[in-house]
Amino acid sequence: MLKRIGICVLVLVLVLCLASCGGGKAKDIDVEALGRDLAASAAFTVDMSQFPVASGVAASTYRYEADQVESCVMYASPSSGEEIFVAKAASADAAKTLSGQCTQRVADQKTVLSSYVPEAIPRLDNAINTVAGQYVIFVVANDAAAAQAVVDGYTK
Amino acid sequence: MRYRTPALVFLALSVILFICALLMGFRAFGGHEASLEAPAPEASPEVFQQEAADTTAVPESTSEPTPEPTAVPTATPEPTATPWPGPATPQQSVKAGKEYFADAAFLGNSVLSGLWYYDYGDVLPDGSDHWFWDDGLTILGAVPYADQMSGGQYGKIYVGFGNNEMAYDKTALRQAYGLLLDKLQADHPNAIIYLVSATPVSLWKSSNSSSYTRELVQSYNSMLKDICVERQVWYQDAYSVLCNEEGYLPSDVTNDGTHFTPAHYELWFDYMQTHYIPDGTEVPLTTDVPAEGGGT
Incomplete structure (x- = not known):
């Protein structure tokens, strides 16, 4: 009898361990809500909620094909070089590719803005470029730590 | 006397034959109508068709067909010079989409x-x-x-x-x-x-x-x-x-x-x-600038 109870307890413990140790399914992220929360945060020098970008711009800005991204939001302030881009890619692999495009975006913007908006350079140096499953979160903010705190609330 | 009759007959027959030959040759080479007068100028089929459609006189020369009757052709008129209305894009009543x-x-x-x-x-x-x-x-x-x-x-x-x-x-x-x-x-x-x-x-x-x-x-x-x-x-x-x-x-x-x-x-x-220029609008032809007052 005790032997059976012990075996059941052992199996139960093993099951619990597997459940907690496994990677688990990536969290679903509300792309628009995260974008709104970032735009409304104090992480930026301007009120980013005033600068939502039209839907057709992101694909050209981050150079992806339309079928690689299921949904996205973008905010961009032309005066400060700050921007927010939250996207749900078509797959985890597509998300990694998209993240690579965001890295290239940082390099391109540094070239363009170095003389035009020089205060944007340190912001670009501290850009957030996170991949969470199918999701890509790219933020160029004056206060990267504040922006990261908002992102963490959706990814952890 | 006896020897002249065959010769005369022969001569008459020759003359008759000669005349017949003349008539036959003329008929073959001289036109449809057997006539000793100069024939009228022969009209071409195109002219006949033209005559059927038009009552104007048939031209003397028939080497070229008569052109279709149309309005009196004129040279392409010079486009009317449109005064340059000023550089400002004009306002339109229909919103461009x-x-x-x-x-x-x-x-x-x-x-x-x-x-x-x-x-x-x-x-x-x-x-x-x-x-x-x-x-x-x-x-x-x-x-x-x-x-x-x-x-x-x-x-x-x-x-x-x-x-x-x-x-x-x-x-x-x-x-x-x-x-x-x-x-x-x-x-x-x-x-x-x-x-x-x-x-x-x-x-x-x-x-x-x-x-x-x-x-x-x-x-x-x-x-x-x-x-x-x-x-x-x-x-x-x-x-x-x-x-x-x-x-x-x-x-x-x-x-x-x-x-x-x-x-x-x-x-x-x-x-x-x-404020736009509609598609298909031609560029104005003059650069006359109307008097314009005031700055931006």
Whole structure:
């Protein structure tokens, strides 16, 4: 009898361990809500909620094909070089590719803005470029730590 | 006596035969009617057909068919010279929509790109094959971007510069516009070209900078109007719809004194959609400039 109870307890413990140790399914992220929360945060020098970008711009800005991204939001302030881009890619692999495009975006913007908006350079140096499953979160903010705190609330 | 009769008979028979031969030869070679008179000129089948359709006299020469009777041909009339109505794009009663802008290209700086970024109505086309721009771009650096446009088929081209180079030497600016327009008009001879005004700067920016002032913006735009007249292209007066009564960008719509909010872009969108040259309009033929008073 005790032997059976012990075996059941052992199996139960093993099951619990597997459940907690496994990677688990990536969290679903509300792309628009995260974008709104970032735009409304104090992480930026301007009120980013005033600068939502039209839907057709992101694909050209981050150079992806339309079928690689299921949904996205973008905010961009032309005066400060700050921007927010939250996207749900078509797959985890597509998300990694998209993240690579965001890295290239940082390099391109540094070239363009170095003389035009020089205060944007340190912001670009501290850009957030996170991949969470199918999701890509790219933020160029004056206060990267504040922006990261908002992102963490959706990814952890 | 006996020997003359056969000879006479023979002679008569010869004469008769000769006459018959004459008649037969004439019949064979002389025409349909056996006649000793000169035959009438033979009409060609085409002339017969023409005569059936027309009561005018048959021309003497029938070597060429008579032309179809039409109105008296005249030389193509010289197009009536249309006075140049001034460089300002006229206002239209019908608002231009997505169809009008589908073949548009936009070449300019970050201020111009805001039209794309904040086009929530999806009126303007998307993509790098319609938008040729960069942050900080000036007219002096425009030609390489125009090179990228060479393969496109555009019905209208919006050129928007000024905010980054308003303090530059005017001679150099005029030359740069000339080079750009040379290229655009050569590559896109049928495109309607709009030169978009420099947009206003805020009072704060104008007061705290020697390179970005209200007066420099106005001077730049005055130069643009002259170029429009010289080159027969159209002037888009975005400045007037975006500035306040004092000629400044309102302070509550800008963070840096130059760029402005999407809400303020709505004024510009509305202007673009109501001030345009309809597709198919021919370029005016004169550069007579009516008297124009006042500045920007």
